[in-house]
Amino acid sequence: MSTRLEHVVVVGAGAAGLATVDTLRREGFPGxxxxxxxxxxxxxxxxxxSKQILSGQWEPDRLALRPDEDFAALDAxxxxxxxxxxxxxxGRKVTLADGRVLGYDGLVIATGVSPxxxxxxxxxxxxxxxxxxxxxxxxxxxxxxxxxxVVVGAGFLGCETAAVAxxxxxxxxxxxxxxxxxxxxxxxxxxxxxxxxxxxxGVRVRTGTGVVGFAADGGRVTGVDLDDGTRQPADAVxxxxxxxxxxxxxxxxxxxxxxxxxxxxxxQAAPGVxxxxxxxxxxxxxxGRRVRVEHRMNATEQGTTAARSLLGRxxxxxxxxxxxxxxxxxxVQVYGHPEPAARFTVVSGDPATNRFTAVYxxxxxxxxxxxxxxxxxxxxxxxxxxxxA
Amino acid sequence: MxxxxxxxxxxxxxxxxxxxxxxxxxxxxxxxxVLLREQPVAGEEESVREAARICPAAAIRVEEx
Numbered sequence: 001m002s003t004r005l006e007h008v009v010v011v012g013a014g015a016a017g018l019a020t021v022d023t024l025r026r027e028g029f030p031g032x033x034x035x036x037x038x039x040x041x042x043x044x045x046x047x048x049x050s051k052q053i054l055s056g057q058w059e060p061d062r063l064a065l066r067p068d069e070d071f072a073a074l075d076a077x078x079x080x081x082x083x084x085x086x087x088x089x090x091g092r093k094v095t096l097a098d099g100r101v102l103g104y105d106g107l108v109i110a111t112g113v114s115p116x117x118x119x120x121x122x123x124x125x126x127x128x129x130x131x132x133x134x135x136x137x138x139x140x141x142x143x144x145x146x147x148x149x150v151v152v153g154a155g156f157l158g159c160e161t162a163a164v165a166x167x168x169x170x171x172x173x174x175x176x177x178x179x180x181x182x183x184x185x186x187x188x189x190x191x192x193x194x195x196x197x198x199x200x201x202g203v204r205v206r207t208g209t210g211v212v213g214f215a216a217d218g219g220r221v222t223g224v225d226l227d228d229g230t231r232q233p234a235d236a237v238x239x240x241x242x243x244x245x246x247x248x249x250x251x252x253x254x255x256x257x258x259x260x261x262x263x264x265x266x267x268q269a270a271p272g273v274x275x276x277x278x279x280x281x282x283x284x285x286x287x288g289r290r291v292r293v294e295h296r297m298n299a300t301e302q303g304t305t306a307a308r309s310l311l312g313r314x315x316x317x318x319x320x321x322x323x324x325x326x327x328x329x330x331x332v333q334v335y336g337h338p339e340p341a342a343r344f345t346v347v348s349g350d351p352a353t354n355r356f357t358a359v360y361x362x363x364x365x366x367x368x369x370x371x372x373x374x375x376x377x378x379x380x381x382x383x384x385x386x387x388x389a
Numbered sequence: 390m391x392x393x394x395x396x397x398x399x400x401x402x403x404x405x406x407x408x409x410x411x412x413x414x415x416x417x418x419x420x421x422x423v424l425l426r427e428q429p430v431a432g433e434e435e436s437v438r439e440a441a442r443i444c445p446a447a448a449i450r451v452e453e454x
Contacts, residue, residue, distance in 0.1 A: 045446065047400070067450070070450075296445045297404070300443055300445070301443070319443075322404070322445070324400060324445075331401060333401070379415070382407065
């Protein structure tokens with residue numbers, strides 16, 4: 001560390017940003033911390049947005065990642081509702097969208113991602129994306145019984161949204177160019193089970209086809225045109241086709257920005273600059289590969305590493321990747337990276353009974369483990385992924 | 390130190406059991422975390438703080454005495 005660390009600016013007020021603030025304080029950093037957030041909210045949890053918030057089970061106050069008194073104890077200054085607009089790495093200054101300029105000794109980049117959009121249609125009423133709590137509440141208001149909802153994109157968000165909407169009594173169509181929902185995430189065997197699950201719950205699964213445009217009446221969406229020439233009638237559309245790292249503000253910063261912000265295995269991008277969470281494209285310890293991960297556990301883990309790195313402390317080795325999805329009465333939990341091309345083998349239970357565990361193997365090595373409604377058994381898979389056997 | 394577990398927020402990841410196996414367990418049927426004791430015994434405090442820190446649902450809160 002070259003300069004003395006007196007003021008740390010954290011750009012991004014999500015789970016990763018919060019983990020850096022937490023860690024800085026836990027490790028005894030006594031200086032100033034300023035957190036910049038594009039949204040007007042203090043850090044909240046995103047996974048429930050497409051689950052309990054969308055279903056109406058929870059109100060947004062349940063999303064807070066800390067109780068008020070714990071936020072206060074962190075003794076940070078929160079500049080919320082204002083995104084960062086530019087970074088000067090040499091002069092150690094961040095410029096905000098409202099023109100304010102913040103000098104720093106240490107900078108945390110934790111700006112996350114924003115939803116990818118289709119080239120057309122997002123100006124129409126009734127076309128939604130889901131990333132923020134405000135997005136989730138807007139979509140929730142559109143989910144009336146009998147409403148025809150078309151979900152574009154059958155990844156985590158799209159499948160969870162389809163499940164919630166179908167349980168709320170909507171007519172749901174799930175569209176994706178992949179051969180089956182979540183093929184890219186889980187490979188063909190599990191994707192077939194996910195497709196069955198949705199079909200059993202009355203969702204029309206239209207995979208193997210993409211969206212070419214929208215039908216509208218008076219500025220409001222009325223249908224989705226597919227590349228097989230058909231039109232799906234729609235009262236509401238939710239577009240969930242992945243996300244993009246939020247790096248526009250770094251365009252002239254001199255940092256290496258491609259798919260996210262490149263950083264080393266200790267999350268360092270430049271002297272005094274660290275990166276954490278969905279936006280970080282990190283050199284993977286061990287393999288030397290670059291990896292960008294959009295999962296909840298990764299935000300906490302990298303936030304911790306990034307903060308330790310700023311303080312000049314040794315980084316901890318990263319844990320085994322973990323993520324999950326909840327759809328209807330099914331919870332799928334995964335350790336590792338389930339490569340779609342890997343060999344998939346059920347190791348306990350039976351897909352027919354709606355409970356099983358399985359491993360993914362590449363060249364005889366276990367690269368991931370998956371638990372379908374088997375949380376306790378799933379825990380044991382973590383060690384198998386660590387051991388590779 | 391007192392441990393408060395919000396089972397309604399719990400996502401059954403089992404990360405707490407991995408971090409502090411003598412303090413947390415998971416229910417057989419749905420994997421929701423259960424507390425084996427509300428107050429850790431001497432030597433367990435750090436692993437309990439770790440469990441709270443890594444919980445992907447922020448469902449564990451540690452109240453330091």
